[in-house]
Amino acid sequence: MVADYPHLVKEFAIYTALRVLLFAAVFAVVAGIWLAVSDTVPILWVLVIALVVSGIVSYFVLNRPRDAFARRVDERARKAAAAFEAQRSREDVD
Numbered sequence: 001m002v003a004d005y006p007h008l009v010k011e012f013a014i015y016t017a018l019r020v021l022l023f024a025a026v027f028a029v030v031a032g033i034w035l036a037v038s039d040t041v042p043i044l045w046v047l048v049i050a051l052v053v054s055g056i057v058s059y060f061v062l063n064r065p066r067d068a069f070a071r072r073v074d075e076r077a078r079k080a081a082a083a084f085e086a087q088r089s090r091e092d093v094d
Helices: 002-008 010-037 043-061 063-093
Strands: none
Touching: 010 043, 010 063, 043 063
């Protein structure tokens, strides 16, 4: 099981990395636009706007990686439930 560990978190790592990259890209665009319009950039407002916009964009753009991650989580949950049931049925026999 431990040898398979990197394979088990691959979808999580990919989805998380894409979310971080998307947030960084949106942050850079929002900060660039704000700097083009004004002389100063309020970082807090840029963070909030980038967080909201990247969240909305990721819902549409990152659908495939999110589905792959959800399938992996569901698969692991089903295996864990099956193992739990098998263990419980073995205890009932004893």
